[in-house]
Amino acid sequence: MTTRDDAPARAVSGLDLHAVGPYGDTLGDGIVQVSFSLPVPAGPEAREAARRLAVQMGLNEPQVYHEADLGYGFSFWVLYGKCRHHVDVTRIVVPKIDTAPLSFEEINALVLEKAGRRLRIVGACTGTDAHTVGIDAILNMKGFAGEYGLERYPAFEVINLGSQVSNATLLAKVRETGADAVLVSQVVTQKDVHLSNLAEWVDMVEADGLRQDLLLLCGGPRITHEVALELGFDAGFGAGTTPRQVAAWLAQKWVQREH
């Protein structure tokens, strides 16, 4: 909808995957833009400070293209430079969600055939986070990006606890409902408090002896599958995740685990 997805994805000719760096208009030019504020007024010394910082960031030949004095001792800077670092892409391994993309009908058929019942899913936006936009997009009937939320699937029974749910409340609800899976959303976060909150949740589930009975998922704009696995979850879903991706994962993982 927003981009032309039909442009072919193929390797850029002449590229060395062992040494990949930023691209401006010529392979290997390393062009990077950076902008930042400094807690000093604009002026020649501040300009040199901005330039030197860019050098320390790994930029060769940094150019200050814009400076503005913001008043009260602050200034704003826009610089371009040539990044002297590169990365060996062939050595990168990123854990990914490995379940197959299934349709709405396939997901329902799989669960209802293999489980013979609906899976019970509890979702919550935990801690002090009041932003339910993520959990609602995945769970609510109307869904997100043109796809129905999990509530619409005959395969799932969804209990959405909403926002600002404490881990203790969530655990009590999981026990009470006999949930098969728990989705935890963390949207707004500061100073990485979402990570400690998520880690605490996994610890509580384990301490309570429920871990092996539950699929644990987390999601949010700062969540990746890799981070989720590190924290002890079974899966993590980042920004742009559609309800069907979560549903397909849930259906297949539950079947894998039970059979």
Added chain:
Amino acid sequence: MERKLDLDSGDIARCRDAAGAIADEVLGFAAARSTVSIERAVLRWMGVEGGDTDCIPLVNRVVDAAAAAGLLTRGVALPFAEAVRATGMTPSDAARAIAEGRLDLRAPDAEFEDAARATARSLSAAGSDRVRRTNRTRQRFLERLGEGTRPLLYVIVASGNIHEDTVQAKVCARAGAQVVAVIRSTAQSLLDYIPEGATTEGYGGTYATQANFRIMRAALDEASEDVGCYVRQCNYASGLCMPEMATLGALERLDVMLNDALYGILFRDINMQRTLTDQAFSRKVSAAAGLIINTGEDNYLTTSDAFDAAHTVLASEFINEQIALRCGLKPSQLGLGHAMQMNPWREDMFLYEVAQARMAREIFPDCPLKYMPPTKYMTGDIFRGHVQDALFSLASVMTGQGIHLLGMMTEAMHTPHIHDRTLALESTRMIATAARHLEDEIEFKPGGIIQTRARVVLGNAVGLLEQVRDEGLFGAIAHGRFADIRRTPEGGRGLEGVVVKEPGYWNPVEDELDALLAQRAAEVV
């Protein structure tokens, strides 16, 4: 107000009638009740400040003591005034003595009742004097420095540390901000007390405290002098402490406060009986203190589709307007909320948004209107986001909005950084300057996309408001008529803080508010 949209005035009148009936229902319900936060606001108005050794506010300790003694259903004012009268202490000292168990709270004996009432009246009048002085100070600032051109440019600071916030606020003022709001720490709305003291740690925002209000006020006054324009301070009269926040706003010269009839119910799961009762008192306070209230119906579009649910925003604006007018607020104090939240890739999205923004302008011609920027379709692509915000600014300027909350290119990423705001202010000022008189120059094609859209949204609002009137507001919320969220009258947080007034309930601050409002009503708008 020039009429460019050919709106059906019969439809507008039907909306106002239905919203008026809804407002009467709500205010009738509220009049029979008080809440712990209203009673605490009464104590704050009467001069109680500070906290106990555990930093629990003294007003909480006194109201808790009154509740424990079974005194709350007749109001905390009289027993508290009796404590002050009998001991000769200052209000704060008497409150501290009560908190420490050195002084009992009880109704005055018959022989002292008149004297206790006189004490209560005099303490309440002292609060009113302070609010009058505060209003005069604001008035003098505005007369001397002016407020700048409209729309008022409104930015948010939210570092968590009030001292960092003041630095950010001053930089914003220099870049052209005319309203600075300090976002509250996440979940403060769910605290049934207002924290005490200056705070340097918050989560997603900075705690609203009386001390923080004073610190920010001093910084903004300094910045106002520096830039030669009065910079307004904004915070939140919302959540479980809504009446107390409004009271602190009145005492500490805030200028704008977020205050919505339904927001807390829908988005914070605060009990509707609690928040609607709190609402009525808070609005009287805001009215008397000359505060502009900003309502929050723009938030509906974060959960509902902005195209399909546009009429729910309009319907809520009518309800907020009718409740506010009945609480003594003047139209010039009503920053009714709406927002640009449609999918930016929808064809003619800009036309629909202009239609709706202009529609609100023509229906509420004397209200400043608070126009909110895109958030729902902001992505983390800051370059695209800056363009979305530019579209928003153009729509705002060409439809004559009163209070313009600046969109941040880093929306959906983090609370704004210092240059996020200055870049937003610069681009918005550029657009406002470039299109300054565009509003006067345009007419809309009769029967075209814009006129048609506005008429359809208004027509849908008529249907919704008459349905809500027939179901009752409580029933309508239970049915999920707003923001697709359902809440029940017994559900949510804070119901235990609602008390039904007994015969003999007395609130001298409310009497003072009525007097202040009568005085204000006699003044020019």
